Amino acid sequence: MTGRLYVIGVGPGDPELLTLRGARIIKEVKCICVPKGKEEGSSLALSIIKGAVNISGKEIMEAYFPMRKTKSVQRSKDIELDSKWQETIEAVYSRLNKGIDMAFITIGDPAIYSTFFYLYDKLLELNPELEIEIIPGVSSINASAARAKISLALADEKIAILPANYMDNLKDTLEKFDTVVLMKVYRVFDDLVRALNDMHLLKNAVYVSRAGMGDERIVRNIQDVKREDLNYFSMVIVRK
Amino acid sequence: MTGRLYVIGVGPGDPELLTLRGARIIKEVKCICVPKGKEEGSSLALSIIKGAVNISGKEIMEAYFPMRKTKSVQRSKDIELDSKWQETIEAVYSRLNKGIDMAFITIGDPAIYSTFFYLYDKLLELNPELEIEIIPGVSSINASAARAKISLALADEKIAILPANYMDNLKDTLEKFDTVVLMKVYRVFDDLVRALNDMHLLKNAVYVSRAGMGDERIVRNIQDVKREDLNYFSMVIVRK
Numbered sequence: 001m002t003g004r005l006y007v008i009g010v011g012p013g014d015p016e017l018l019t020l021r022g023a024r025i026i027k028e029v030k031c032i033c034v035p036k037g038k039e040e041g042s043s044l045a046l047s048i049i050k051g052a053v054n055i056s057g058k059e060i061m062e063a064y065f066p067m068r069k070t071k072s073v074q075r076s077k078d079i080e081l082d083s084k085w086q087e088t089i090e091a092v093y094s095r096l097n098k099g100i101d102m103a104f105i106t107i108g109d110p111a112i113y114s115t116f117f118y119l120y121d122k123l124l125e126l127n128p129e130l131e132i133e134i135i136p137g138v139s140s141i142n143a144s145a146a147r148a149k150i151s152l153a154l155a156d157e158k159i160a161i162l163p164a165n166y167m168d169n170l171k172d173t174l175e176k177f178d179t180v181v182l183m184k185v186y187r188v189f190d191d192l193v194r195a196l197n198d199m200h201l202l203k204n205a206v207y208v209s210r211a212g213m214g215d216e217r218i219v220r221n222i223q224d225v226k227r228e229d230l231n232y233f234s235m236v237i238v239r240k
Numbered sequence: 241m242t243g244r245l246y247v248i249g250v251g252p253g254d255p256e257l258l259t260l261r262g263a264r265i266i267k268e269v270k271c272i273c274v275p276k277g278k279e280e281g282s283s284l285a286l287s288i289i290k291g292a293v294n295i296s297g298k299e300i301m302e303a304y305f306p307m308r309k310t311k312s313v314q315r316s317k318d319i320e321l322d323s324k325w326q327e328t329i330e331a332v333y334s335r336l337n338k339g340i341d342m343a344f345i346t347i348g349d350p351a352i353y354s355t356f357f358y359l360y361d362k363l364l365e366l367n368p369e370l371e372i373e374i375i376p377g378v379s380s381i382n383a384s385a386a387r388a389k390i391s392l393a394l395a396d397e398k399i400a401i402l403p404a405n406y407m408d409n410l411k412d413t414l415e416k417f418d419t420v421v422l423m424k425v426y427r428v429f430d431d432l433v434r435a436l437n438d439m440h441l442l443k444n445a446v447y448v449s450r451a452g453m454g455d456e457r458i459v460r461n462i463q464d465v466k467r468e469d470l471n472y473f474s475m476v477i478v479r480k
Binding site: 111 | 249251252254255256257258259260261263264292349350351352353354357358360372374375376377378379382383385386387389390391392393394395396397398399400401402403404405406409413416417
């Protein structure tokens, strides 16, 4: 009997936004695989679950996933993953083969920009019969809307979620969609403010950073956002 | 002291997908307001929380929210709400005024097509100082992706969420976005299958109905979907 792999979305930051199912599975498994963006950094996902579940006595397998800076990363099938990824895949696979159930924890929701899906195909290549269950979580997009107290869409309204490279088509997208969620705005913040100003949409924008965390920032006049507030978790929601 | 209103996203159907925070608040409040789509129907949101929390002894205030069939419903400011809505607003407001903390429960995530936001402005008109906290939840979109074991987006990929009236611009949207989530497909299913076939995208589509519920259906060849399987909770995710 091989072990079962649970991929758990642990929510955007507040440990209480973990689901009941996520918390239960984390309590039950023996080993937790924790992705990290930097080799030396600490894991936000790990700190989230520590705030909700006592994980003492469990094996914590920290895994460093170097992210590539390519313009269009495809599914893992199509790219050569770094050797660090291969190490992680083998470490996960060997434990499952020993019959150990594992949780792979990921910030927010697994379907929304989680690195897990790069591993998914590779694991199934090793054994197409592997039992993998994905447990959805609260995404940072939904949490940001909740904290800013805005609806992303009502009735027949359309939502666009743009993670990057959006400046070229921004006007077109804002014309066709009722709500546009712009992720990772730290990269292009000044250009974005200028573009929204040109379109007379500044008053429709709200800036949310680190929703639900201790250092959360919500700024309704996005021209007031300071450079030092911009970070990887900053987004702007434009609601027409 | 007025009571506090908690708007809680209870997730897509599986009671275990309620958040820890949602479950805790439901345990603590004295009164739960439960929206219903039909005056005589039962509430899915209520059955979800009953599966996770013992709510005996609490006041359950069922509220019927007739949904209008207009093409573009605006924020509640701009529309005349049915008198049934006004009754609910007054019932909620009078309890808060007595200092009673309340939970307003809503399926999925409150920011994604929840009727709550029609009430929100009306409540703040009555008292701009009302304390309203929105607790995000797992949306049916994230849950459907999890059950179908697909990523909605990786790296720089763009997501479009279209609730209705999408047939006219479908080709354009599918060209510009990496993932297109089509909600409420029961309305136009045959047209949709034909359009995706014309665009050679049938193999990229997956049909998900009632994700995580007992009668969940996942169909990877959407031409096999039977008319009787189509319902309000059916969606198609197209992943290029």
